[in-house]
Structures are given as C-alpha cells and as structure tokens.
Amino acid sequence: MMFRRTLTILALALVMLLAGAVDAFAVSATNIAVSKVGESSAVLVVKTDMDSDVSVDYGTAPGSYTTTKSSNGQVRHELTLDGLSPSATVYYRVTLISGADPSDSATLAESTFRTAKSPGDPFSFAVTGDNRPDGDVVTQPAVWSAIVSQVIDEDVDLALSVGDIIYAMAGDSLEQNVAKYDGYFATTMGLTASVPLYLALGNHELVAYADNRAGFEQEFTLPVNNGADAAAYPEDYYSFDYGDTHFIALSTEIPGQEGLITGNQKSWLEADLAANDRMWTVVFMHRPLFSGQHPLEPWVNVFNPTGQQNKSDLHDLFIQYGVDIVFEGHEHHYLRHMEDGIPYVISGGGGAPLSIPLMLSSGDVYGASAYHHLKVDETTATMQVSVIDSDGNTLETFTLQSLDLDIGSIATYWKSYIAYVFRILSVDYQLSNGDSVDLSNVQVAQLKASGGVTPETATPLAVAGIAAGQSTIFSVNYSVPAGVSVFKTWTYISCQDPQGNTYELPGPVV
C-alpha cells in the first residue's frame, strides 16, 4: 500500500515536472518579420505570445553564426542585425528564452533572408493587396494562405502590400486591433521570416482611430523618412532604394485627407522624386488614381474639384519625374490601366470578396476578376510583371524597358515676329544618351502641355540617332494662348538599341 502511494506521489511529481517543462517551452513566436532590409543591416522583428527574452545568431554560411544579438523582457522584439554586405544571403536562428525561467529556451530552425541588392543586381518582388477578411474577424481568408505559399515558392527578394490587410473597426480596442494583425502574421509569417514586407496603408486599417493607429505603429517596422509628418504619421508613407529601383509607399489614408495625396505628403513626394537617382521608380498605394468603383471618392468623383485637381497634379508629377509604374489596390480584382504611358496596376485580389473590373476608362487595358498576386522581375534594363492567379495560372505578363535617357529644355524663344504675333513659341530640347548603347530610330512619339497650350509640331517627329554618351538637340513649337506665361510640357520618346529592342519613355505610348 505504502509502495503504491509512493508510486502515485512520484507519478504526480513527474506530471508536475513535465507540466513545468511544457510551460517553459510554451513560449512561441507569433511573428517573425525581416524588416527595413538595407545593404548592410536589417531589423528582425520577433514577437512572442508572452514576455520573453530572444537571441538571434547570424552569419553568411549555413549553420555558421558569427554574431549574436539579444533582446530581453518583452513580447515584441526588434533586433538590428548589422555588419552585413549588399546582395548577401544571411542565415539566422532565433532562440526563445522563457521570461519566467531564463534556463528554459527553445531554438527555432534556421532561416534566411537576403540583404538589399546593389545597383546593377537583378531582383524580384511580389505585390499583393486586399487580403483582408470579409468582416469583423481575426482569421484571414483561406485563399490568402495559398497566395502566401505561392510567393514563398517564388523566392522573391521583397514583397509589397497595397493595403487592406485586416478588417479594423471604429470601436476596436488596441488589443482587438493587435489580434487582427496577429491573425495576419499567423498566416503570413512563413513569408515575412525571409522576405521583407513593405505595406501601404489601406482604408480598412482605419488608422484615423487612435487605437487602430497605435496597433499599426506598434506592430510594423517600416522606414521612417517622411520629414514633416515623421512625428504624427511616422510609417504611413516612406521611400527606400533597392537595387536599381526606388520604391515609394504613399498613404491614401492620412486622417482628414483620405482619398488624396496632399499637404505635407505631396510636398515630400515631389522632393523625394526630385532626389531620386535610381533607374526605376515604383509607387505603391491603396486607392487607385484612375478607377470607377468608388464613385464618391475624390479622385473618382468628377464633381469634386479638389479631388480632380489633386489627381491631375499627382499624375503630372509621376510623368514629370519618370515614375515607371504605380501599384494600387482597393478594388478586389486585377486591372491594368495605361495613362500617358504609365501603367496603373490594381492588384486587390488577395482574399477579400472579388469584384469585377468594369473597364470604364479608355485607358483600361486588361482586367480579371481573380484571386491573384503579382511577381515582378527587375533588371537594370527591364521590369517584367506577371499576374498569377491563386491556382498558379499566369493571367498576363508585360515588360517595361528602361534606358538612361535624359531630356531637358535648353531654350525658349519666339522664332520670328510673325511667330510672336501668332503666339507660336519654340522650345529647344536636349536629349542625352547616358547609356552605353547607341540609339537609332529616335522619335518624339507624343507631345503634351498644360495650361491650354497645344503642341503645333506634328508627331511622330524623327530625331537624329544618338551615340552612347552623346546628346542631340531638337525643336518643338507650341501654340500659347494670350495670358499664359507658365506651363509644363511632357515629351514622349521612342528609340531602338542595336539589337532592335524598342524603348518608350516614360513608358509605352498608347
């Protein structure tokens, strides 16, 4: 009898020990996100389900770790991994340590990420959008998991989201908001542990409400470089360089400015575009500039003069500074719209209930009501966009081509007294070929001007070929109405390289 009682007590003790052990190792990672990846450093976010300590070992060969970083006593850890090199693969392993008992720990399987590419190195990125649930729930749509798996298999270098990743509500507490992001992380962590995700805020993140804003700011680690708004809206919009590409994330959700890019953000955008020296410029944001499905929104509502002016101003900025492509969401389908040579690409098929692209605009080229994501392959000379549905079918592929070609006006004059009387203004442009290839069949494909000014010179206008490193000058006439003294012009150029590839700047002319 005594023996049996002893055995029972021993068994109980063993159960208690095991229970203790299970508690200690029950610390689990609820999010791991490679963030702010640069050429020499990155931030690794490790979020756990209870207070913990975390250490990260990393190096540049599998299983060989040269540096350790640690962070203690928190749920959400941000560890700066520095001393890295551009275009490198970094191998890392995370060790979770119990906050209650530091002797208990668990080391997770090794993972990898790649540092930012140097200019000249090709890379690929994914674009996703509108994966949010269909209502006030935490759980993400099942198709979003499938899309995440597709992107993981593609082994891209970075991922962009055009927003609406959760379904925030106006009355959500901070805890409720964070639970929704945790739902997103639970489905997406397999990707973000290796691929940095750059988010453009959507209206369903609902950051005008303080608790939702606090959740977003607490749960994401994004670049902060938006000047005058860095204090109030630190991660809402930002830019970063990666390889030959300059990425600009805009917010269509600044409180009080929803559906517009205006105020500080617009000033910042123009300065950021002017300072950009990369070959490619990619803009991504949530609400589409050209769209037909939200008729009351400022950019869509033709009876909203503020919105229409803002839309025109933004499009002109994109043309002026050579933005190559704009990715957007908000509408739950795929739609490619061309406007003055710039592709505006709506990719809102991440999991929210699908809508049907209406093809309302003359610039709409191709649309599909399908769950999908985009895979973009970038080289110095080309940017190829593939639209892949959640079954793996490629719906469309198109390729943009780039060239180091600069144009500037060098003289503006009345050619004669008659020209002065009839207000026919001549402008000399210098076209410089900064590339390493000779260009032939150079043409001014299209001319545009603002302020009621109209081009008088017929297009296409043939221009002499331009050897590598050389420039040429051509003249264009504009009809300028009386009273107009300041106006802008846009000049579209097409040309060919020695292999016969045709380039159209700033983009395909349609």
Ligand SMILES: [Fe+2]
């Ligand atoms: Fe939206």
